[in-house]
Every structure is written in structure tokens, then in C-alpha cells.
Amino acid sequence: MKMDSRKMRKELESRLGNESRSISYDREKDQLRIENTRSGKGITVSLSGIVAKWHSEKEKAIDEVVYYIEEGLKAMDDTVQLTEHEKKIFPVIRSTSFPAEAEEGVPFLYEEHTAETRIYYAYDLGNTYRLIDSRIMKKEGWDEARVKEIALFNVRSLSTTLKEDNVAGNMFYFLNTKDGYDASRILNKVFLSDIQKKITGTMAVAVPHQDVLIIADIQNDTGYDVLAQMTMGFFANGPVPITALSFLYEDGNLEPIFILGKNRR
Template sequence: MKMTSQKMKSILADRLSDSNFTITYNREQDSMRIEWKSTKQGVTIKLPSIIGKYNEHGEAAIDDLVNHISESMRIMNQSYQLNGMEKHIYPVIRATSFPTETKAGAKLVYKEHTAETRVFYALDLGKSYRLIDKEMLEQEGWNQKRMDEVATFNLRSLANDYKLDTVADNDFYFFAKQDGYDASRILNEALLEEMKANSKGDLTIAVPHQDVLIVADIQNKTGYDILAQMTMKFFAEGRIPITSLPFIYEEKKLTPIFILAKNKPEK
């Protein structure tokens, strides 16, 4: 039976039913919003995206989404502190279109990164994490410089295991630990410099969604076409998409690139 937005809406409303939640549907945007009645904090779901994942993965896609939303809602309704939790603070990469404040009006702590990305900060809570807002920072007596230093230090402590695929003489390195910080590894300058030193061609980097970092050693024109297709595919499938544009890494700088079919990209 074909899945429709109406059916998916009904399934999710039933699975996420809670007397403390308000669930609304936006017909124009074809989206659902689940909120805490008390704080108005919540999660917005784009139904077409969920239907696409359901068509590919079946009931497992719905189970995964429900678990993710339930955990996110639980975290929103609790208070947390930074002091004593320094080892659990990490940077996370988001698209520049990602909201800089919550629905409840809390201003998130962030810094600019590239024309396509921003860096936010998260308090790791095990199964998930909470983005850190300015009020939380001020209450704990922290400033953003300290936050950035602590998060960057913790990022460098993460393992950098990868899977290597060589396609048409181009090397593609996939970092996908599924720890919530795969894309964040783009901020590990030591890692990028090591990859650059060992590259034979142009070193390119992609963060199509939160749960993958792709580093590619591009050695011919075909490699750019493969990278473009790969990045777009991952971008479309990711739970938290970031950007479909890869970057070229030169002189410790990341520059977004537009890849034209059969051609090396223009910066």
C-alpha cells in the first residue's frame, strides 16, 4: 500500500501520543510539529522526507524516527549544567540556514565557519545531545571563547577511523562513526593537514549530513563527477542535512566548489 502524508501523519501521531505534547500539522509545508505544552519547545518533521526513507527502509525508518524524537523531546524538558561536564562538550556543524534560536526564543551559541556552514556547540547526553544556548552559557559563567576551546579539545580526542574506497583512481575516505560528530571532524585541522600531506591530487571535503565526513583525494576529472553525485546522494538521505556542496582544502582553508559535469570545478 502506498504511503501518503495523511497516513504517515496518522502513524506518527499515534506513536508519539502523549498528554504533555501538542501535535499539529502544517498542510502548506506538509510537516508535523510535536511540542511540549508547557514550554512550546519541540520538533518539526518534514513528511515527504520521512516517506522517502520509509519507502527505502520500511518500518525501521519509522522506529528510528520515533526513537530520535522521543529522546529529543525528553532532553528539551530537562535542565543541564556545563560545569563538571567539560568532557562532554563538542562542536557540531550545521547549514547556515539552521535556526540560530529555538522556537522558545533561546539564542543558540554559534560561530561562522564557511559560506555554507556554521559551528554550534552541544552537550553530549549519551544517546543524544542538547545544543547550548547563550542563557545556559551566562548562567554557568562561561564565555564563547572558553566554550570553543573546550569543544575543540574534545573533538581532537575522538577516534578518526575511516573506510577507504578507490574509484577510477580517486581515493574516498568515509568517516562515519555514528557518534553524532562525524561532520564535526571537518574542524580537526590536524586531521585535515595529515590528509592533505598524504594526498596525491586535490584534497576535497564534504559534509552532506551530520553523520558522515567524506575526504576525497581527487586525481582526475572523473573524480569530481563521482564526488558531486556522492555528496548529493548523502545530502538527500541524511537525517540532518548540511550542504550538498563539497569544499576544496588548500592552505588550511575550505572553499565551497561547484562541480560541473565532466569538468574540474570552478571555485
């Protein structure tokens, strides 16, 4: 079977269409928009990107995008109540190219993290979450400091069980619970500090997408190359890509590293 934008459009319309939604297609941009007819809120997806992913992952690519659209639309409809639900507030890591505001022009609450990443704040809805924006905070009477403090406290309560792998004398540790906050663990300073005590070489970390955190104990040049390939692989196939760059970690500071073959800077 050959997949193209027309067939993908029909497949998504079939799986996502119902009486409470409107679906429109922008031929020039090759984008499909799915909207809640009551609220006017919706999600726009690029068909070309999904088609490209389909050629390597087949039905999994469609299942994945349908899941994220369904959960995203659900998140837009859910009422967010911060007060008395403080345990549902968490930080999430995003790339610096991620939108600074919701579609309707309401600014998200976020802060700069590194040259490659930002910290946004989310309200957990179970299978998904909704990013906290200025409208939500105003309605609840909360300020930025309160949201940030609670979110950073909550991220420390998340599990930090690691899987490990030894490649050419370098140790790689993976946190991949797929709870939506794996990359957020990079903000758990106590956790990273404890890991650093075990590192005998150079400590590097990576957050290629939201559902993985990689920590590396680099012992030789091959370790840098493996980390670069590994990070790019996760970045290319992740549900919410963040950055293909890795970071050197030292005393709580993150410094992006650029790895080109055997050359590093």
C-alpha cells in the same frame, strides 16, 4: 500499501503520543507538532518529506524520525550543566540555513565556518545532544570563548579511524562512526593536516550530513564527478543534512567547489 500524509500522521501519533505530550496538525502546511505539555517546547516535522522518504526506505524512515523526535524532546527536558562536565561539550556542523535561535527566541551559540556551513556548540546527552544557547551560558556564567575553546579541544579527542575506497584511480576516505560528530572532525586541523601529507593529488573534503566526513584524493576528472555524486547521495539520505557541495582543502583553508559534469569551478 500506499502511504500518504493522513496515514503517516496516524502512525506518528500512535507511536509518539502519551499523557505528557500534545500533538497538533497544521493542515495547510502539512506539518505535525509534538509538544511537551509541561514545558511547551516541541518539534515540528513536515509529513510530506517523511512520506517521500518512506517510499524508498519504508519502515526505516518512520523509525528514524520517531527516534530523532524522541531524542530531541528528551534533550529539551534535560538540564544542562557545563561546569564540571566540560568533556561533554563538542562543536557540531550545520548548514547556514539552520535556525540561529531556539523556538522560544533564545539565540544559539554559533559562528560562521564557510559560505555553506556554520559551527554550533552542543552538550552531549548520550544518545543525543542539546545545542548550547545564550540562556545556558548565562545560567552557568560562561562566555563564548570558553565554550569554543573546550569544544575544539574535545573534538581532537574523537577517533579518526577511516574506511577507504579506490574509484577510477581516486582514493576516498570515510569517517562514519555515527556518534553525532563525524562532520565535526572537519574542525580537527591536526587530523586533516596529517591526511594532507598522504595526499598525492588534490585534497577535497565533504560533510553532506552530520554522520559522515568524506576526504578525497582526486587524481583525475572522474574523481570530481564521483565525489559530487557521492556527496549528493549522502546529503539526500542523511539524518541531518548539511551541504551537497564539496570543498578543496589547502593549508587549513576550505574553498567550496561546484562540480557540473566534467566542468569545475
